[in-house]
Amino acid sequence: MRKRTRAGLGAVAGGVAVALFASTAGAAPGPGAPGVGDPYYPGAGNGGYDVAHYDIRLTYQPSTDLLNGTTTIIATTTQELSSFNLDFGLKVKSVRVNNVPAQFTNDTADGELIVKPAKPLAKGQPITVAVAYADTPSKVVIDGIANGWKKTPTGALAVDEPQSAAWWYPSNDHPTDKATFDVSVEVPNDVVALSNGSLVRTERNRAGWTRWYWRSTQPQATYLTSLEVGKYDVNLQTTPDGKPFITGYGNDLGASLDAAKASVERTPEINEFLASKFGPYPFEAQGGVVTSGINFSLENQTRPVYGARNFAKGANTSLIAHENAHQWFGDSVALGKWSDIWLNEGFASYAQFLWSEEQGEGTADELAQFTYDSIPADDPFWTVLPANPGADKQFDDAVYDRGALALHALRKAVGDDSFFKILQTWTTVKKGKTAVIPEFVALAEKVSGKPLYDLFQTWLYTPAKPAVGPNGQTTAAVAARAVVHEPKSYQQIHETHRLLAEEHHQH
Structure with missing residues (x-):
């Protein structure tokens, strides 16, 4: 995990950026905190600044795995700063703060880039931080983790949870500091570069190379920002309501290709259904990428990435429902801390139901x-x-399956009208923000008008199998009917969860 500080963006009169610290009678400026204090990953994130925008401009050569370029961070300070941290594990060539060269310490093993501006920074001032770098990410080990960047036969994948950003761009790497993104990556003509949001354009400025420009206009967590370089069949389409719908399928999917397409191409239909339950789809684009480079799947914002393994036995729209439900629960409404993972996985698993x-x-x-x-x-x-499963069991089956049962218990306790009103109110009031579990409990009680503390205590915080109560925490229906007539659904849900948990345990 990494240490972090906050760098921020703000406007000043006349459009002039003033970042130099003006001395006052107060205490001298100090360094930003090296982490946000997350209970599972204390070194994740940074203190002292708030990021508004990342501009990531890179060139990548798959044959050598060389990644080089510059990330420009637009941010605003939240305290007086003598120095601040960025989470990053690649070799840095230079750092400039408001166009002035800055001193820096590049601790790649810790994934910490410590920046000392030429002059201290005042609280509440806009800063522009430009970090130039070059390295081979697949050789980088951060905090003992070597697979944040995954080299593939034709390219690479920057896809992982809870962290992947430090292997390809410097950031404030915690969900509590979301930002908008421009991702521009130049690659050889025979491969493509996929990322989040909308494809703004592609251009060829020199022989043999194409630059892909992607833009995400809604607040986005760093771990949900992805890059997929390789040989993909890219389809540029439009959803029925006019949003870009962009998909990519690896050229090595073999017999799984048709099953993958039969699943991912139904994303707009599935999102239309989910919107009827959760409220309007929260982002500007939709899509999906299927690759053989990973075994798991991840809800990268606007464009989930699916491991081809998940389609080896046929179409799997249950998985598409799971990852796209995260667009509401986990992406739009993000975690306040990683111990609140139920707000992501329990809700996405219930979407499969x-x-x-x-x-x-x-x-x-x-x-x-x-x-x-x-x-x-x-x-x-x-x-x-x-x-609160603990960092070592953050992606345990119980977070998914028992997490979904907790929501079904809530539904049975308050009734369908109140239940879906709770979900839609939650996605509305928390859109683009972060949240913690007690906030959801409070909102559920407010909307339903019922005391729900005991229900949540039983299903989320008690280390024992809950008893089925008279208020229908789980239904009394006989499940054998589902097993006899259609066993696929539950088995597919469980298999999806098992694959996700297996992959994260390998990390």
Whole structure:
């Protein structure tokens, strides 16, 4: 994990950026904090500044894995700063703060870039930080982790959770500091460079090379910003409501290609359904990328990335529902701290129940009951707390499956009208922001008008299998019907969760 500080952007009269510290009678400026104090990753993020925008302009050569270029950060200071940190593990060539060369310490093993401006910075002032760098990311090890950047036969992938940014651009790497992004990557003509948001343009400025320009206009967490370079079949389409719908399929998917397309190409349809439950889709574009370079899938903002392994046994729209539900729960409404992972995975897993019901492959009642009945009371599964699983079990099955059961228990306790009003109110009031679990509990009680502390305490914080109460925390329906008539849905949901958990455990 990395140490961080905050660098920020602001406007001053006449458009003049004033970043030099003016001496006052107060205390001397000090360094920004080397982390935001996350309970699972204390070194993640930084203190002292707030990022508004990242402009990432890179050139990448797949044959050598050489990545070079400049990231420009527009930010605003939140305190007087003598120095600040950026989370970054590549070799840095230069740093400028407001166009003035700055001293820096480039601790690649720790993933810390410590910047000391030529003059201290005043609180509340805009700063522009330009970091030039060049390195081979696949050889970089940060805090003992070597796979934040994944070299593939035709390119590379910058896709991972909870951290991947430090392997390809300097940042304030914690979900509490979202920003907008411009990602511009030049690659050889025979490969493509995919990222988030909308494709602004491509251009060829020299023989043999193409530059791809991507723009994300909504606040985006650093770990949700991705880069996929390689040989992909790229499809530029439009959703029924006029949003860019961009997909990419690796040229090595083989027999899984058709199943992948039969799943990912239905993304607009699935998002239309999810919007009927969660409220309007929160972003400016949709899409998906399927690659054989990873075994897991991740909800990268506007364009989830799917491991081809997930389509080896056929189409898997349940996975598409899961990753796109994250566009509301995890991407738009982001984690306040990583221990609140249930706000991401429990909700996305419950979306799979809802999509199954929509498709006639088992109701949410049947799937919840089957999940509950399938796991014995003495299984260690029930000792993992979805609301605070611990960093080593952050992606445990219980966070997904028991997390979904907690939401079904809420639904049975408050009724459908209140339940979906709670979800839609949550995605509205927290759009583009961060949140913690107690805020959701408070909102659920306010919207439903019911005391819900005991329900959440039982399902999220008690290390034991909850009893099915008279208020229908889980339904009394017999799940055998779903198993006999359509076993695929639950099995596919569970398999998706197993693959995700397996991959994260390997990390």
